[in-house]
Amino acid sequence: MRSVVRLTASATSALPRWLLLTICIVYASFGLFGRDPWKNEDAAGFGVMWTMAKGTAHDWLLPNLVGKYITAYGPLGYWLGAISIRVLSPWVDASNASRVFTGLLFCAACAFVWYAAYLLGRRPEVQPFKYAFGGEPEPRDYGRTLADGALLILLGCFGLAERGHETTPQLAQFVCIAMLVYGLVRMIDKPVQGSLLWGLALGLVALTSNPVLVCALLVGTLVMTLIVREAQLRWLLLAGLPVALVLSLAWPVAALIAFPDDAVWFLNQWVHVSITSFGGPPGPVLHYALKNLPLFTWPAWPLGIWAWVSWSGLRRAPHVAIPVSVIAPLLILAVLQSYSTNLLYMLLLPALAVLATFALPTLKRGTINAIDWFAVLSFTILGTFVWLVWLAGLTGFPHPLARNLARLAPGFTPQFKILSFVCAVAVTVCWIALVQWRIARHPKVLWRSVVLSSAGTTLMWVLLMTLWLPVVNYSRTYKDVAQQISSHLPDDYTCISPVRLGNAQIATFAYFGQMHFSFNDDCDVILRQDTQDFGEPSAMSNFVWKLVWEGRRVADRDERFRLYVRIDRPKPPVKRRTPRPKPD
Numbered sequence: 001m002r003s004v005v006r007l008t009a010s011a012t013s014a015l016p017r018w019l020l021l022t023i024c025i026v027y028a029s030f031g032l033f034g035r036d037p038w039k040n041e042d043a044a045g046f047g048v049m050w051t052m053a054k055g056t057a058h059d060w061l062l063p064n065l066v067g068k069y070i071t072a073y074g075p076l077g078y079w080l081g082a083i084s085i086r087v088l089s090p091w092v093d094a095s096n097a098s099r100v101f102t103g104l105l106f107c108a109a110c111a112f113v114w115y116a117a118y119l120l121g122r123r124p125e126v127q128p129f130k131y132a133f134g135g136e137p138e139p140r141d142y143g144r145t146l147a148d149g150a151l152l153i154l155l156g157c158f159g160l161a162e163r164g165h166e167t168t169p170q171l172a173q174f175v176c177i178a179m180l181v182y183g184l185v186r187m188i189d190k191p192v193q194g195s196l197l198w199g200l201a202l203g204l205v206a207l208t209s210n211p212v213l214v215c216a217l218l219v220g221t222l223v224m225t226l227i228v229r230e231a232q233l234r235w236l237l238l239a240g241l242p243v244a245l246v247l248s249l250a251w252p253v254a255a256l257i258a259f260p261d262d263a264v265w266f267l268n269q270w271v272h273v274s275i276t277s278f279g280g281p282p283g284p285v286l287h288y289a290l291k292n293l294p295l296f297t298w299p300a301w302p303l304g305i306w307a308w309v310s311w312s313g314l315r316r317a318p319h320v321a322i323p324v325s326v327i328a329p330l331l332i333l334a335v336l337q338s339y340s341t342n343l344l345y346m347l348l349l350p351a352l353a354v355l356a357t358f359a360l361p362t363l364k365r366g367t368i369n370a371i372d373w374f375a376v377l378s379f380t381i382l383g384t385f386v387w388l389v390w391l392a393g394l395t396g397f398p399h400p401l402a403r404n405l406a407r408l409a410p411g412f413t414p415q416f417k418i419l420s421f422v423c424a425v426a427v428t429v430c431w432i433a434l435v436q437w438r439i440a441r442h443p444k445v446l447w448r449s450v451v452l453s454s455a456g457t458t459l460m461w462v463l464l465m466t467l468w469l470p471v472v473n474y475s476r477t478y479k480d481v482a483q484q485i486s487s488h489l490p491d492d493y494t495c496i497s498p499v500r501l502g503n504a505q506i507a508t509f510a511y512f513g514q515m516h517f518s519f520n521d522d523c524d525v526i527l528r529q530d531t532q533d534f535g536e537p538s539a540m541s542n543f544v545w546k547l548v549w550e551g552r553r554v555a556d557r558d559e560r561f562r563l564y565v566r567i568d569r570p571k572p573p574v575k576r577r578t579p580r581p582k583p584d
Contacts, residue, residue: 012137012145013445020148026427027155027458028106031165031465032099036477037511038166040504041343043478044070045168047507049081049098053089061255062266065503066510066517071269072277075251076207077169080105094511098167105175106164109350110151112178116185117150117354118143120319123188126358149447150357153303154349156454159296161461163346170343172208176201177326178350180217183240184224184322191232192239199240203247210274214248216329224325227316278336288340296345299371299453303356310362323355360446368449376435379456383428383463390414390424390467405471411554412474420466427462431455475555478508485527485563486513488549493565495521499528526564543568 037043047065063070063078081098088097120126121143128137137145154160163170180201187194198221206214225231255263294301304327311320327348334344363371392401393414405412434455438448464472489496495518498506509515509527526537526545537545549563 012141014144038476042166044503052082053085073169074207077172109175109178112182114147116182118147121146152450152454154353176204191235195235195240199243202244206248220325220329300352303359307359323351326351375452386463424466482509482512495523496525497523524566
């Protein structure tokens with residue numbers, strides 16, 4: 001088939017390696033340290049890691065949050081954070097230590113995406129049209145340029161900024177999906193190596209997620225092998241599938257051997273929660289996805305659709321079929337969830353970035369200029385807004401922004417931090433220089449249409465995690481509430497019964513307030529969250545509940561916490577009957 005791409009060698013100049021690594025490291029590192037665990041998933045995930053790190057083998061094999069079993073995911077993602085806490089505990093606090101692996105996993109996922117796109121870009125069916133007198137790019141150079149584009153598209157996705165810096169199992173799943181894509185691509189030219197990588201990735205997905213996700217990815221792979229002529233189904237079944245089975249069964253078997261009674265209940269719940277998580281009515285979830293998924297995956301999704309359209313004659317080729325075989329099952333699961341959440345959206349991005357990069361050689365000049373100007377205008381305006389709000393917090397000018405900031409974060413006192421200011425200035429100067437280079441020189445390289453989008457996303461994330469980090473941390477942490485509650489607890493209390501508390505609140509209260517929660521025992525303290533005016537706990541025959549503290553986070557008007565302490569009823573005095581005098 002005749003190639004749909006017409007390029008010259010000058011269009012495949014690769015980005016300097018140091019620049020690409022710098023962008024990845026800067027993007028991955030900012031927002032990891034110097035903050036508290038944030039509500040909701042970030043704090044909840046950290047709580048399980050912290051429980052493991054200070055717990056026993058029971059806590060490592062059966063993930064729990066200070067005694068409350070967490071059966072939605074496998075333990076691998078929690079293990080990595082707990083290992084970081086254990087190793088770095090003498091020097092780094094648990095909250096920051098748990099996010100070390102977050103940065104490492106993010107960089108590993110970037111590497112898998114880059115190499116998957118690089119291998120696909122070297123394949124003969126995607127090479128540009130060969131001119132009569134030469135001048136077309138070499139396959140190696142073309143592959144490197146497409147790989148650079150895939151990585152820039154991944155970094156440019158809006159939704160990855162926050163989700164990619166949280167201590168949640170989803171980040172471990174994210175890197176496993178990226179490894180799975182790379183394994184399928186590697187299988188085309190090295191069947192055994194690629195199949196082993198695919199099996200390793202699938203087994204790790206089982207250890208960090210749930211059986212439904214594993215089955216969906218397995219079905220997608222099997223369907224792909226029926227479509228792609230170059231796929232090696234035999235090696236996937238002989239080499240990859242045994243590795244996946246051994247890995248996926250290693251944790252359940254170990255748990256059953258060590259703690260048979262608890263493990264049976266835990267694993268049954270793990271499977272049950274996995275199935276029920278995708279059995280809800282599709283209407284609300286679909287409506288939520290239509291509203292949020294396009295923004296979360298921008299700019300990858302329009303480029304991915306264009307790649308599907310522009311390569312219509314080669315949809316059975318690996319560069320289209322392999323990413324789609326991963327995207328399709330994940331997209332189906334995303335709209336079949338029982339409740340509206342964007343946690344699964346992040347798992348779409350590795351395969352979507354690989355597919356989207358093959359749209360770059362087919363984009364028209366007008367489309368490229370539109371993407372560039374949209375990025376320049378939107379990120380420049382947003383960056384200016386971030387600077388103005390920061391200035392308003394420090395100086396009170398502009399007055400409307402200062403008033404809005406005071407209303408959104410009442411009680412917050414801004415402070416000037418020289419290191420954050422220097423980093424914000426540096427990234428802003430880099431953004432201005434990049435925009436000037438793009439406008440003045442009009443480069444012809446393929447990645448020019450996405451470099452501004454990825455750099456703009458990096459700009460916004462760094463500005464938010466430097467200039468706005470104090471106010472964001474103030475608005476999203478439960479640390480102050482935990483310390484207030486802790487100061488009102490009796491010195492001799494035995495345990496706390498949580499009522500209507502979320503996992504993030506339990507984790508943060510236990511960590512910052514050193515509170516002892518119990519989910520089964522009869523406790524002498526009740527801590528409950530009330531979104532409305534509930535009545536007091538019912539008094540029992542032998543004791544009553546006394547309200548000793550009531551409050552909420554300053555930045556949240558909906559949540560209200562109440563702390564009750566059990567007070568024993570005084571025993572009524574025994575009435576002694578006065579004996580009647582005997583008659584004479």
